[in-house]
Amino acid sequence: MADHSCVYEHDVVAVVLSHRWDRANDELKQHAADCEVCRDVVAVARLLSADQEHARYEVHVPAAGQVWWRAAVRARLEAAHAVDRPLTWLHGIAGACAVGVACAAIGMAWPSLREMASWFTFEAFGADSRMADVAAFVTAAMQRSLPLAFVVAACLVLAPVALYFALTDD
Amino acid sequence: MRECVLTDMERAGAFEDAERTFQMTEEAFRVFYEQTARPVWVYLARTTGDDRLADDLLQETYYRFLRARTAFDSDDHRRHYLFRIATNLVRDQWRRARTDAVDLGEAAEVPETSEDNDRALGRIDLTRALEQLKPRERSLLWLAYAQGFSHEEIASQLGLRTGSLKALLFRARRRLISVLGDRYRSGGRRG
Numbered sequence: 001m002a003d004h005s006c007v008y009e010h011d012v013v014a015v016v017l018s019h020r021w022d023r024a025n026d027e028l029k030q031h032a033a034d035c036e037v038c039r040d041v042v043a044v045a046r047l048l049s050a051d052q053e054h055a056r057y058e059v060h061v062p063a064a065g066q067v068w069w070r071a072a073v074r075a076r077l078e079a080a081h082a083v084d085r086p087l088t089w090l091h092g093i094a095g096a097c098a099v100g101v102a103c104a105a106i107g108m109a110w111p112s113l114r115e116m117a118s119w120f121t122f123e124a125f126g127a128d129s130r131m132a133d134v135a136a137f138v139t140a141a142m143q144r145s146l147p148l149a150f151v152v153a154a155c156l157v158l159a160p161v162a163l164y165f166a167l168t169d170d
Numbered sequence: 171m172r173e174c175v176l177t178d179m180e181r182a183g184a185f186e187d188a189e190r191t192f193q194m195t196e197e198a199f200r201v202f203y204e205q206t207a208r209p210v211w212v213y214l215a216r217t218t219g220d221d222r223l224a225d226d227l228l229q230e231t232y233y234r235f236l237r238a239r240t241a242f243d244s245d246d247h248r249r250h251y252l253f254r255i256a257t258n259l260v261r262d263q264w265r266r267a268r269t270d271a272v273d274l275g276e277a278a279e280v281p282e283t284s285e286d287n288d289r290a291l292g293r294i295d296l297t298r299a300l301e302q303l304k305p306r307e308r309s310l311l312w313l314a315y316a317q318g319f320s321h322e323e324i325a326s327q328l329g330l331r332t333g334s335l336k337a338l339l340f341r342a343r344r345r346l347i348s349v350l351g352d353r354y355r356s357g358g359r360r361g
Binding site for chain 2: 004005010013014016017037040041043044045047048049051052055056059061062064065067068070071072074075079
């Protein structure tokens, strides 16, 4: 570890960064000449501090007012988004509730719908054997298609909700 | 940042909100910014090797600084915290493995005098040399030898132990010198 650093390193850097290296005391200069670590430190610190000094005068940074204004606008936008976030969650929860209610309603109404369909086919096409066959097929299909009906209902409700989330800004 | 159009009233509201949200007043910020913006920008530019990215990161650094909920006991503490934010942003950039080419446009301008010429060449050499170092080495060197932070301060900024930092700093220093060549060893200038 002794080879990696020197106890005088920070002193040497402080003198170089304050642009006083040429006027530094002889003891420190002699040490830097003899110590491999400090010799490198002087070389690197002079190079980097000269680059920084040059940049101090030549680099164009945005005005303080501009940085402040941008930060203020961004803070305001973020605050507005923070307010919107619970509403977005509320919309999602409302959508999920609507899906649940739709599924429950279809489930509850399904037996009545089936009976109504049977009654209608019997009353309307009872005499006609061909039509009765068709009606019986439709009724049977309706009995088997309950899961499909659930899926269709769910899609009808979920599609707008998904669209809403897809198109909403973050 | 998303583009937006604000009315004067909204703009005024934004400033009022900012005064409440930010940890310092606009006047205090102006003073602090004038003192620190250039060193921070140079640090960002030299460690990322990208001037435009440095512009963006500068804005982000000050935004995060203004939103910070930290009590500062001195200007040094404030400055140290600002560089810590900048270092974290640079580290995020390394993680994203963004390796844009170094913009030598400004440094490569044709200088007017031989002294300017020498300096400009020195800057190009330095920029190219830094480009060949690892991003962490650039950060270490800059914080230690351009900003003059202590080993302990740098270690805390980079999440390293002081012992490891000394070894890393030593290696970074040697690498920079070997990349630049021996002419920089004597006094840190082109000979």
